[in-house]
Amino acid sequence: MKILTCPINGPRPVSEFAYAGEVRHEPDNDSCSDAEWADYVYNRSGIPGVKHEWWCHTPSNTWFIAERDTTQDLVLRTYLHGEQS
């Protein structure tokens, strides 16, 4: 089984984790246009590459960010939001 390292709980089997998609920046919803909002809601960067993604260690409900190569399925590092980016 694949192992993922939670910044709080250390290395754990990947079945304990939930994937929640790439880290995205929400546009200011008072001032953005409908097109910008639709782009934020639906569109994704579908191309392969090294991405920053939200993951959750579900038993402890720890949300963190993983930097992962989506071609190799290789996690380069994991960190808590606000720690380093």
Added chain:
Amino acid sequence: MPWRLIRYALSSKHHEPCMFTRHDRLKPSYDVVIIGAGGHGLAAAYYLARDHGITNVAVLERGYIGGGNTGRNTTIIRSNYLTPEGVQFYDASVKLWQDLSSEFDLNLFYSTRGHFTLAHTDAAVRTMRWRAEVNKHYGIESEAVGPAFVKQACPQIDLSCAGHAPILGALYHAPGAVARHDAVAWGYGRGADLRGVEIHQQTEVLGIETQGGKVVGVRTSRGNIATTKVLSAVAGFTPRITDMLGFRTPIYIHPLQAMVSEPVKPWLNPILVSGSLHVYISQTARGELVMGASLDPYELHSNRSTLDFAEGLCGHMLEMFPFLSHVKVVRQWAGMADMTPDFAPIMGKTPVEGFYLDAGWGTWGFKATPISGKTMAYTVAKDTPHPLIPGFSLQRFADFSLTGEKGAASVGH
């Protein structure tokens, strides 16, 4: 080996049958370039040539014919969808499927089996009734049935599913079928080839040239081509193609895995699907059990298989069919599914003039092969969306008018 057979094999009088013409070089220009020689791309080429008289067409394929998701799916064909757009579209596809073997003069092993979507919860039963009513409204054979009906069609099933998830009912769809997936690509490919379409394998698209928002050419690993119309039918590679043109789509890629057992005596006639147990299963003409489950849980651009998948799927299989415990799994594989937020495809025109998209086929593309080819050929030839596909336009995401097919598209989402 008998002597006569060896002599036959070595004789220059009997050439190896060849289904496709080999073209040594690309022409400098084509009327239409299709990226991807899977079922969808080849079907579009076939209908462009047959129905619209456009034969100056190149189909470019990075790998080999039918080597992508056309050859990696579990070959289930059905039309019992949830939305009116989906139901009419897939019904038109099933009707085309039924005549393809004679049209191609090639046996597709199209086999109508009957398709059960099992319901293990009250919520699932409600969705089955909903789907049955939508289907019947459009004249499609679908009905909600009870557990006794399931048991009669498949006496080997454990209706209690090991006591974990008792079957409360099912959606029964009599036209549900399976077919030989490679043969579909070959049939469409040969039909297109005979009508003058060029299929270029081992030819990778490196870029798409535009001028003033219009397509003017394609750069490939074997040289440049001038063209004003490009159709992309590349499933899991779609984001890489749209990235060349600089526009974004809602498509994201997750692997979908499947596996096949050793051949056993025929015992399973219908196709069985369980959303709660994340299983679908059918038996091929060769006797193998073809099994699939839900998507891998995170984005990945790779065809790797995992032991987690095989273990999880076998666990649920055994809840339904405990007697399979001694049957061996012989092969396991994966395809890259191009998923969309509403589980409906993305078909038609795009922000770039002359660039057409046949994508977002996620886990539901094989059954749509004939109708997607037919409607995309129409769309490319007339530069206007076929009447069956406006509900699948890319524009729907900008308009917040989605075609919610999640309840009927696949399992375990």
